[in-house]
Amino acid sequence: MPIAVEHVSRSRLETLDLDKAGFGREFSDHMLVADFHNGAWEPARIQPFGNMSLSPVCSGLHYGQSIFEGTKAFRAEDGRVTLFRLEDHLHRINRSAERLGMEKIPAELFLGGIRQLVALDKAWVPKAPYSQLYIRPLLFANAEILGVRAAEDFRFLVFTSPANAYYTAPLNVFVEAHEVRAVRGGVGNAKTAGNYARTMAKGKAVAQHGFNVVLWLDGVSRSYLNEFSTMNVFVVLGGTVITPPLDAGTILEGITRASAITILRDAGYAVEERDVSIEEVIQGAKNGALTELFGTGTAAVVSRAESFTYQGETYKLPPVEGFEVANTVQNTLRGIRTGALPDPYGWVEYVD
Numbered sequence: 463m464p465i466a467v468e469h470v471s472r473s474r475l476e477t478l479d480l481d482k483a484g485f486g487r488e489f490s491d492h493m494l495v496a497d498f499h500n501g502a503w504e505p506a507r508i509q510p511f512g513n514m515s516l517s518p519v520c521s522g523l524h525y526g527q528s529i530f531e532g533t534k535a536f537r538a539e540d541g542r543v544t545l546f547r548l549e550d551h552l553h554r555i556n557r558s559a560e561r562l563g564m565e566k567i568p569a570e571l572f573l574g575g576i577r578q579l580v581a582l583d584k585a586w587v588p589k590a591p592y593s594q595l596y597i598r599p600l601l602f603a604n605a606e607i608l609g610v611r612a613a614e615d616f617r618f619l620v621f622t623s624p625a626n627a628y629y630t631a632p633l634n635v636f637v638e639a640h641e642v643r644a645v646r647g648g649v650g651n652a653k654t655a656g657n658y659a660r661t662m663a664k665g666k667a668v669a670q671h672g673f674n675v676v677l678w679l680d681g682v683s684r685s686y687l688n689e690f691s692t693m694n695v696f697v698v699l700g701g702t703v704i705t706p707p708l709d710a711g712t713i714l715e716g717i718t719r720a721s722a723i724t725i726l727r728d729a730g731y732a733v734e735e736r737d738v739s740i741e742e743v744i745q746g747a748k749n750g751a752l753t754e755l756f757g758t759g760t761a762a763v764v765s766r767a768e769s770f771t772y773q774g775e776t777y778k779l780p781p782v783e784g785f786e787v788a789n790t791v792q793n794t795l796r797g798i799r800t801g802a803l804p805d806p807y808g809w810v811e812y813v814d
């Protein structure tokens with residue numbers, strides 16, 4: 463059943479140059495809002511994007527029950543609009559919900575809501591190569607009660623933001639040797655606000671020394687790679703592609719990570735999901751076995767590192783333009799999402 467729409471009286475698109483929109487600064491005309499109240503989801507609505515009122519008591523703000531997703535709509539070569547692995551985002555937000563004691567989102571609300579919202583605002587999907595429409599689903603506790611217990615009221619929002627082809631500077635990685643992002647049995651595998659809050663102070667501190675990203679090590683021995691603050695990590699050592707495994711529950715199950723593993727194996731690469739120590743990476747940097755270090759995530763797809771620094775020592779990588787594995791992931795994903803390459807995995811759906 464389609465969701466009721468309150469249309470904007472006039473689209474803001476007329477006043478905007480979409481192909482100049484930076485990431486996350488402009489927002490499309492409409493947003494989706496749905497409330498869970500008195501034990502049930504109230505009918506969702508699509509309304510003009512804009513401010514909303516919340517009680518000062520809004521429990522998600524106080525106690526951090528807040529989870530989100532990030533996905534994108536792409537302009538295919540034939541002009542149509544595609545979405546990528548949307549069901550996987552549904553399953554992931556519901557795993558996050560379970561972990562944080564929150565209400566799960568019904569499939570038809572998440573999938574149907576996003577499809578309808580993107581179809582409604584499809585003119586906001588930029589046409590310039592490499593640009594796309596970023597989609598942000600958000601679920602937060604919205605109980606108006608200060609008592610500390612799992613909330614019973616929630617708000618689900620989806621809004622979208624056009625993003626042009628942005629150049630991501632090569633990464634200068636700060637490998638954090640003392641503090642940790644996530645521990646076994648914690649919430650490292652949930653896409654939750656608190657995991658991001660945890661990384662902000664460190665990111666800000668190291669930025670003053672020229673680092674644009676933090677790489678976290680495991681929470682127990684602090685010797686194995688875990689992930690970047692907002693991206694999964696990959697290294698290429700002696701021709702083998704290695705990424706840390708998910709079984710400790712400390713790493714976000716990236717959909718780009720999973721897609722990269724599939725694409726690379728099908729392209730003939732040896733891919734290992736295993737623990738890789740910072741010592742092994744340093745040895746590789748010294749003896750030349752380390753040819754690539756990069757991050758994966760929906761926002762930038764792949765981000766290549768030109769150096770990493772651990773305990774005061776900086777190690778250089780070969781020139782990022784020659785990152786054959788990262789390039790394969792980026793080009794194959796782009797091709798599949800825009801219909802330029804076949805989609806043997808059934809990852810892509812067309813909105814209209």
Ligand SMILES: *Cc1c(COP(=O)(O)O)cnc(C)c1O
Nearest residue numbers: 692693694714716717718759760
């Ligand atoms: C969102 C996120 C990722 C990347 O996940 P994708 O599904 O590939 O976008 C990686 N690490 C963290 C901590 C994240 O929040």
